[in-house]
Amino acid sequence: xxxxxxxxxxxxxxxxxxxxxxxxxxxxxxxxxxxxxxxxxxxxxxxxxxxxxxxxxxxxxxxxxxxxxxxxxxxxxxxxxxxxxxxxxxxxxxxxxxxxxxxxxxxxxxxxxxxxxxxxxxxxxxxxxxxxxxxxxxxxxxxxxxxxxxxxxxxxxxxxxxxxxxxxxxxxxxxxxxxxxxxxxxxxxxxxxxxxxxxxxxxxxxxxxxxxxxxxxxxxxxxxxxxxxxxxxxxxxxxxxxxxxxxxxxxxxxxxxxxxxxxxxxxxxxxxxxxxxxxxxxxxxxxxxxxxxxxxxxxxxxxxxxxxxxxxxxxxxxxxxxxxxxxxxxxxxxxxxxxxxxxxxxxxxxxxxxxxxxxxxxxxxxxxxxxxxxxxxxxxxxxxxxxxxxxxxxxxxxxxxxxxxx
Numbered sequence: 447x448x449x450x451x452x453x454x455x456x457x458x459x460x461x462x463x464x465x466x467x468x469x470x471x472x473x474x475x476x477x478x479x480x481x482x483x484x485x486x487x488x489x490x491x492x493x494x495x496x497x498x499x500x501x502x503x504x505x506x507x508x509x510x511x512x513x514x515x516x517x518x519x520x521x522x523x524x525x526x527x528x529x530x531x532x533x534x535x536x537x538x539x540x541x542x543x544x545x546x547x548x549x550x551x552x553x554x555x556x557x558x559x560x561x562x563x564x565x566x567x568x569x570x571x572x573x574x575x576x577x578x579x580x581x582x583x584x585x586x587x588x589x590x591x592x593x594x595x596x597x598x599x600x601x602x603x604x605x606x607x608x609x610x611x612x613x614x615x616x617x618x619x620x621x622x623x624x625x626x627x628x629x630x631x632x633x634x635x636x637x638x639x640x641x642x643x644x645x646x647x648x649x650x651x652x653x654x655x656x657x658x659x660x661x662x663x664x665x666x667x668x669x670x671x672x673x674x675x676x677x678x679x680x681x682x683x684x685x686x687x688x689x690x691x692x693x694x695x696x697x698x699x700x701x702x703x704x705x706x707x708x709x710x711x712x713x714x715x716x717x718x719x720x721x722x723x724x725x726x727x728x729x730x731x732x733x734x735x736x737x738x739x740x741x742x743x744x745x746x747x748x749x750x751x752x753x754x755x756x757x758x759x760x761x762x763x764x765x766x767x768x769x770x771x772x773x774x775x776x777x778x779x780x781x782x783x784x785x786x787x788x789x790x791x792x793x794x795x796x797x798x799x800x801x802x803x804x805x806x807x808x809x810x811x812x813x814x815x816x817x818x819x820x821x822x823x824x825x826x827x828x829x830x831x832x833x834x835x836x837x838x839x840x841x842x843x844x845x846x847x848x849x850x851x852x
Contacts, residue, residue: 448515449753450474451522452532453502455727457803458734458746459486462522463495465746469754471519476511478502485804502528508535520753524707524727526603527630529553542755544726548702552726556600556634558701559721565700567693568721570637574600577633580621587617587635594638597624601631604730604818608671610638616669639713639720644680646694646710647729647737649748651757653704657691659740659765661733662832663711670816675840677772677832678736690719697721706752709733731818732773732803732826739828742767769828772798772836774843775821782850784810784822789845798827798838802846812850822848 449471454462459475466473474496480487487497500511508531512518521541523532529549536543551557559572573590575583575597587595597620599607607629609620624633643663648655659679666672682690690712698708701724709729711722728734728749737745741763748758778784786808793800804823806812814820825843829835 447517447519448472448474448496449520449522449750450476450512450515450518451524452476452508452535453478453525453528454483454522455524455730455734456482456805457486457732458728459483459495460489461734461738461744461746462749463490465744465750468744468747469750471750472496474498474515476500476502476508481807484807503531505531505534508532509538512539520750520755522749522753523549524749526553526601526725526727529726542753544706545702549726551701552703552724554600554631555598555602555723556632558724559634559636562697562700562721567697567700569717570639570720572634572636575621575633575635577629578625580618580625583621583633583635584614584618588614591635591637593617595635596638597621597633597635599629599631600634602629605665605671605673606817606819607633608817610669610671612638612668620669639715639722641713641715641720643711643713643722645676645729645733646690646708646712647678647733648694648698648708648710649706649758649760650698650703650708651705651752651761653699654761655691655695655698655708656761657687657694658737658745658760660687660690661729661736662836672777672815672817672820673731673775674777675772675774675836675843676731676733676736677770677836677839678733679740679766679770680832693719697724707749731775732771732824735826736771736773739768739771740766770830770832770835771826771828772832772834772839773824773826774839775818776823776825776843776846776848777815777820778812778822778848778850780850781812781815781820782852784808784812785849785851787823788847788849792845793825793842796827796838796842796845798829798835798842800838800842801826812848
């Protein structure tokens with residue numbers, strides 16, 4: 447039998463192939479860009495999986511590709527951009543999967559915010575904007591949201607289409623920039639929550655949610671919101687961790703997420719946790735790898751389980767069986783063409799067993815530096831605690847420098 451995936455996150459493919467094989471299945475990856483998986487494919491035997499080249503945003507093309515798989519057992523739905531197409535195709539083929547209406551809701555950040563605000567699960571309101579009339583949108587933000595505020599793409603990913611504004615001049619400049627920026631959805635505004643950013647990594651089944659751990663999220667100074675580093679798991683006091691787990695369960699139940707991983711970003715404010723966004727998948731970058739190491743198991747077995755419509759054994763796994771991890775995203779100082787990196791040869795001299803996960807290859811162009819599109823690679827280290835792992839990752843990453851040609 448075969449399990450198909452309509453695209454995946456950049457990292458984790460090798461572990462998914464292994465988890466599928468352990469369940470007696472072969473993986474077929476449907477993708478429109480093999481380059482996304484360069485690093486992972488290079489670690490696998492050429493015959494370890496089937497890679498099918500197809501326009502993964504075209505439902506008809508996806509359906510035709512799936513129809514050519516005679517023993518299709520399931521369709522993995524693990525990405526934001528392709529989630530709606532995958533959910534619709536799973537329903538069309540009679541495969542287990544999330545309700546397409548739930549996936550559509552979670553792809554609309556404004557609708558999620560409004561729903562949770564109405565139910566008392568978020569203190570922040572949301573207001574949709576025209577996205578094309580900066581003067582009218584400025585008036586809407588000032589009259590209904592106030593400052594400071596965040597402007598967002600309702601269907602944005604990877605920190606793209608996000609503007610933090612603290613005064614009227616910045617608001618008008620951001621709205622002008624947004625009017626000239628292609629968005630995946632529409633533009634909306636919400637109040638800015640003050641506090642450190644975290645992500646909760648959860649697993650649900652039949653409406654019950656388990657908190658697998660909380661990941662710190664370090665971002666660049668305002669006004670940009672580029673993600674720069676993370677560490678897992680954050681050592682929260684017991685009562686606070688239990689309170690956050692209960693809050694997460696109510697959030698996910700409210701939006702109809704009943705099974706599978708969720709990556710819930712939140713700000714820990716003076717008044718408690720405040721939602722940033724919900725993604726119905728495992729965390730991106732190296733969050734999946736961090737989970738595997740901390741829980742001392744291949745957590746992607748749970749992805750295979752939920753894809754096949756069965757309760758994941760990971761719900762019963764030990765919480766702290768392995769090392770903590772920290773990782774740093776390495777960006778160039780300027781745009782241009784990546785020619786390589788200096789400092790990679792020095793990594794073995796640093797503590798924490800540093801590992802380098804490239805996200806770009808020499809010859810790739812870097813056009814954007816304000817979001818994760820500019821990341822050239824990720825440096826991961828281990829330690830007994832997330833704090834020590836992050837310190838090690840920062841130290842090692844400081845020696846790695848992308849070399850750019852104009």
